[in-house]
Amino acid sequence: MLQGTASDVGKSIVTTALCRIFVQDGLRPAPYKSQNMALNSYVTMEGKEIGRAQGVQAEACGIVATTDMNPILIKPVKDMHSQIVIHGVPEMQMSAMDYRNQFLPKAKEIVLDALNRLRQEYDVVVMEGAGSPAEINLKDRDIVNMNLAGWADAPVILIADIDRGGVFASLVGTLELLEPHEVKRIKGFIINKFRGDVELLKPGLDWLEERTGIPVLGVLPYIQDMRIEAEDSVVLDELQYRRQVERExxxxxxxxxxxxxxxxxxxxxxxxxxxxxxxxxxxxxxxxxxxxxxxxxxxxxxxxxxxxxxxxxxxxxxxxxxxxxxxxxxxxxxxxxxxxxxxxxxxxxxxxxxxxxxxxxxxxxxxxxxxxxxxxxxxxxxxxxxxxxxxxxxxxxxxxxxxxxxxxxxxxxxxxxxxxxxxxxxxxxxxxxxxxxxxxxxxxxxxxxxxxxxxxxxxxxxxxxxxxxxxxxxxxxLNPLAHTFKAQDRKYEEFDRVADIVRNHLDMKRVYEIINGNQSFFGSE
Structure with a gap:
């Protein structure tokens, strides 16, 4: 399971990249996010609605997306009210308080049934959390972060975004707000969106590992001009204020x-x-x-x-x-x-x-x-x-x-x-x-x-x-252009490009050991 110290730290992209890496390595992976809050939707072949990120991740896996990959989708309608989509079908509109008090207590069965079906069918299920697992006001009824990791007995990799600053504080602070049994579940850190010289960062990485006893699995670079579909409109902040090149x-x-x-x-x-x-x-x-x-x-x-x-x-x-x-x-x-x-x-x-x-x-x-x-x-x-x-x-x-x-x-x-x-x-x-x-x-x-x-x-x-x-x-x-590109081919080329970047900056051997409980995933290999 991939969790983050906050929203928009790159969980969805790292999930997509790992899914693609596992495909490249001959496995059959599937993505999973129990509860997703997003306005970007994806329609499955059965005409059901799920979060766009899970649909894109399924494409990176080379499989057909199903509602099991995102059994609960929350679509904000107005302040404090959302449409609740269960297995691809809008069921109700609820306030945040009603959702927490009335719906979440019965959601465990929905999300676990979906997860178990995926686990029976695929070699690896890459689970994605939401927001931060350290939201202490929400933890008691959590169905998407540490509670779910516990129900599934899944190891967790914690991702932090260094581009926004305070990366060491965000990682250590997250651990401080988790229960001891939750901290034990975290098997590694990924530091994402790094723009500098890793050698300058190394003293901080050494301190972090010594302070927490948890290894840093990799420092992923900030990937320029990434063309993997975004889940959240937060990405538009960057697009809106980026200096634009003049074109025809x-x-x-x-x-x-x-x-x-x-x-x-x-x-x-x-x-x-x-x-x-x-x-x-x-x-x-x-x-x-x-x-x-x-x-x-x-x-x-x-x-x-x-x-x-x-x-x-x-x-x-x-x-x-x-x-x-x-x-x-x-x-x-x-x-x-x-x-x-x-x-x-x-x-x-x-x-x-x-x-x-x-x-x-x-x-x-x-x-x-x-x-x-x-x-x-x-x-x-x-x-x-x-x-x-x-x-x-x-x-x-x-x-x-x-x-x-x-x-x-x-x-x-x-x-x-x-x-x-x-x-x-x-x-x-x-x-x-x-x-x-x-x-x-x-x-x-x-x-x-x-x-x-x-x-x-x-x-x-x-x-x-x-x-x-x-x-x-x-x-x-102006004269017409003689050629264009194939959007579908461009999409899969981008999956491979981002997967290669992540593979080159992530200790994949340790990732496979984490997946398989410190045993070699490929047996004698």
């Missing part, structure tokens, strides 16, 4: 408070002619070519955030007067419409809100969530600005996660507004008639300058991504 296409993503699934735009940022900027104020907008309204866990509240900051009027000015393309994805798509209705208080206490009024749609939030993988292609009459020199219509694969149902309000007048995609649900279950599920999805205005879709992962489709970007280039008087 400038894409702005609005960062509202409850932004979700922002990994939708990772592949765009990997293109050589694109810069993707995350902004949350009018002053940061600049002069983009495209503005994207991303997904959100609370559409109405984040729409109000736009209005409170004057971003709504600034966005409308860019679209109407400066020729900027506006794209809405999921919650952002809902914002583009005329009205948002919440009769069941799914998102909060506001029952009705006026949208931006750019597309003739109305969204009603329902109590049942739609989570499904889909496949299809561009609609034959789509109006998007694209490089139409492509010989074939691009096939696409994507997924949907949303509570709202969106309907057109213009009686289907297709001359001015047209659907974008023709899709089928990507289901393998024999009881579903896939052909009957074909449907049109998304909507755009007549010139494609404003469009919206529920599809997540859309820009991971290589041909579609490049056709769309080249359409923007043509509008600017």
């Amino acid at each position: 296409i400038d894409i702005v993503v609005i960062r509202y408070p409850r932004i979700s699934n922002f990994t939708d735009f990772d592949a765009l940022s990997w293109e050589s002619d694109v810069v993707v900027r995350y902004v949350n104020s009018v002053q940061e907008l600049g002069s983009p070519d495209v503005i994207i309204l991303p997904g959100t866990k609370d559409t109405i509240s984040d729409l109000q955030f736009l209005r409170d900051r004057g971003l709504d009027q600034a966005i409308l000015d860019h679209v109407n007067n400066r020729g900027v393309q506006l794209v809405g994805v999921c919650g952002g798509y809902q914002m583009l419409g005329e009205w948002l209705n919440d009769p069941h208080a799914v998102e909060g206490n506001v029952m009705e809100a006026k949208g931006l009024g750019l597309l003739p749609i109305t969204t009603t939030f329902l109590q049942k969530k739609r989570t499904v993988r889909v496949r299809g292609q561009l609609s034959s009459k789509h109006p998007l600005l694209m490089n139409q020199s492509e010989a074939t219509m691009p096939l696409i694969e994507a997924y949907e996660i949303h509570m709202g149902v969106t309907e057109r309000t213009d009686a289907g007048e297709e001359l001015e507004y047209r659907p974008i995609f023709h899709l089928e649900e990507d289901r393998s279950r024999s009881d579903r008639n896939v052909s009957s599920l074909a449907h049109e999805e998304g909507l755009a205005n007549g010139d494609g300058s404003v469009w919206g879709t529920y599809l997540h992962g859309l820009f991971d489709n290589d041909q579609l991504r490049r056709m769309w970007l080249d359409g923007i280039r043509l509008k600017k008087g």
Whole structure:
């Protein structure tokens, strides 16, 4: 089990890297996080929702993700209230206090049943903790850190982030707040995100080992430009304030408070002619070519955030007067419409809100969530600005996660507004008639300058991504690019790159000994 001295110390990335290393070494690993709080979701092949980190880790393992890898997902809806997703299905909304007092006492069976199924199927289960195991106000009902390690009888490696400072204090302080039996479970330290000369750090490492009796298994370097999908919006702090290189296409993503699934735009940022900027104020907008309204866990509240900051009027000015393309994805798509209705208080206490009024749609939030993988292609009459020199219509694969149902309000007048995609649900279950599920999805205005879709992962489709970007280039008087990259290949190359870095800076022999109780994992080898 990998635990951390705090949130965002790199637990998810180290878990991903170790999963990949174990695959490279001929084992069958699986990731596991009993309880995850995240707004970035992943849809399994069965149409169930888990934390994005566990889905990505399953990909690093080369296996199909299941809800056993993240049996409990907590999705914050508003301050102190969250949606509770159990084995991929939203079951309830609860306050933090009710979750602690009513749900946690019965959660042990859920998380252990899932873990035991994974242990029966795989050689190694790499368990990831959450936050810090030393949150003394939460320890008595912990189901994700030391209590879980004890239930599973799992050895623990403790990770600390040296980049934020105070690494020795954070490690020693964590130990001081743990019970003696919990400290005994910690078999090694990993110091993460180091930028300096390890020789200068060595006296501190020697002191730490002498002070605690626990070995330092490795000092991992700060990995620049890492392209493994992030779990938490904390990573956007760095992206938002990083100095951006000027490139031909400038894409702005609005960062509202409850932004979700922002990994939708990772592949765009990997293109050589694109810069993707995350902004949350009018002053940061600049002069983009495209503005994207991303997904959100609370559409109405984040729409109000736009209005409170004057971003709504600034966005409308860019679209109407400066020729900027506006794209809405999921919650952002809902914002583009005329009205948002919440009769069941799914998102909060506001029952009705006026949208931006750019597309003739109305969204009603329902109590049942739609989570499904889909496949299809561009609609034959789509109006998007694209490089139409492509010989074939691009096939696409994507997924949907949303509570709202969106309907057109213009009686289907297709001359001015047209659907974008023709899709089928990507289901393998024999009881579903896939052909009957074909449907049109998304909507755009007549010139494609404003469009919206529920599809997540859309820009991971290589041909579609490049056709769309080249359409923007043509509008600017630039020639299309002759090539792009394969997002799927890039993802696995990054798994291997990060795994190699971790392997080169981590004592893997000791890691294997820890896994197998100080015995050689490979027997005589």
